[in-house]
Amino acid sequence: MTADALTQEFEEFSGQLKSFILRITASVQDTEDIVQESYLKAYSSLDTFQGESSLKTWVFSIAANLAKDNLRARNRWTEDVSDICKEKALTNQQFFQEAMQIRQTSPQGQFEIKEHIAMCFTCISKSLPLEQHLVLLLKEIYDFRIKEIALIMDQTEAMIKYYLHTGRETMIRIFEKRCSLIKKEGICHQCTELNGIFNPKQNAQEEIVKIKMARDAEKEGKEKLFDLRAEIIKGIDPFTSKAATLQLHHLEHNRQVMEAYLKKDG
């Protein structure tokens, strides 16, 4: 493969690579560094690429290795991250002022419930062990096959299946307990609460019924509901979506809160 071909193909999947790394590190700065380093590593070791996998799989394996060494990727959050961050946000006037400013002035400052669902997924999946987190994203959001994920993660297919299954089961359990969009008893209503703040003229219930996962919540099983949630995440690029600036601001807030929380917790 030539350097030009690498550059051209890299361009085609760099958006996916960037969102993958963001979902692992929760940091825009670290994401940009890792994506750039991945390209440079791929470029400098292009002669070792034998074509045994696709170029995309090969570059993702380089990026996944870099991410595994990244402190922010290794940082594991807690499954009640939304509660912890909400409590901090409520006493942080500056956070809401900035968010409102973004909402009013940024072309990517809209608030959409779907986009918040994606941000929420990013935060909660950071409570999984890192291997489970990476495998879950690669399979459920980026549609890699088990065989390809085994190459990316340098693990056996059996282990990939184990990480995928346990990661999925854990996420399903958390959302069953927390998410009021799929369970009436769910303790978290953050997406509808924020919709009320950012879109005060909108009827949140009308917005919710537009979301298939919420609409089908009563008739579908938990596995299918998780698949529907993954479909929502797949459809959103956190860097280019209509709500990207607002959600990245929110994610940055949550990352800072969690880093302080984990530091305090030892």
Next chain:
Amino acid sequence: MKYLITTLMIMTVTATMAQDGKATTIKNTFNRQTSVSIRIESDPAIIWKLLTNASDFPRWNSTVISIEGEIRKGEKIRLKSTLDETRTFKLKIKEAEPEKMMIWGDGKGNRVYILTVNKDNSVQFSMSEKIGGLMFPMYAKYLPSFDESFEQYAADLKREAELIANTKN
């Protein structure tokens, strides 16, 4: 010597058990041994992961309430089981050979886990627990039967390990 004892322990375990997921118990004056064995269509690495991820146990194993600690050779764990919900068993991981065998235990007895790959690439999971000692006759009548719990344990492990192995590609 230690290797010999472990080998003898494993030979005793595998020789005395049925292979169909039904538990058997052999009672003697000074000890009692319950065993179960079941064929699992999965990869030994998956079964080993399930058996050594302490915090994940309650998710798939309905006989375990909680396990605290790390399931690694030389480590100590605190196990709460549905056999007696009021007690916490403090056990030591005495032996652990990945994807092959593991022994947990305390002063009163040992639980031996053995994984053997069958000719058809399925895995034979065998589990046995021997409790005994000079004082055994004094407390034997207070010990609940392990049979049902062992059968459930083996069935839960089979279901979970096969579910994972059948994950779509």
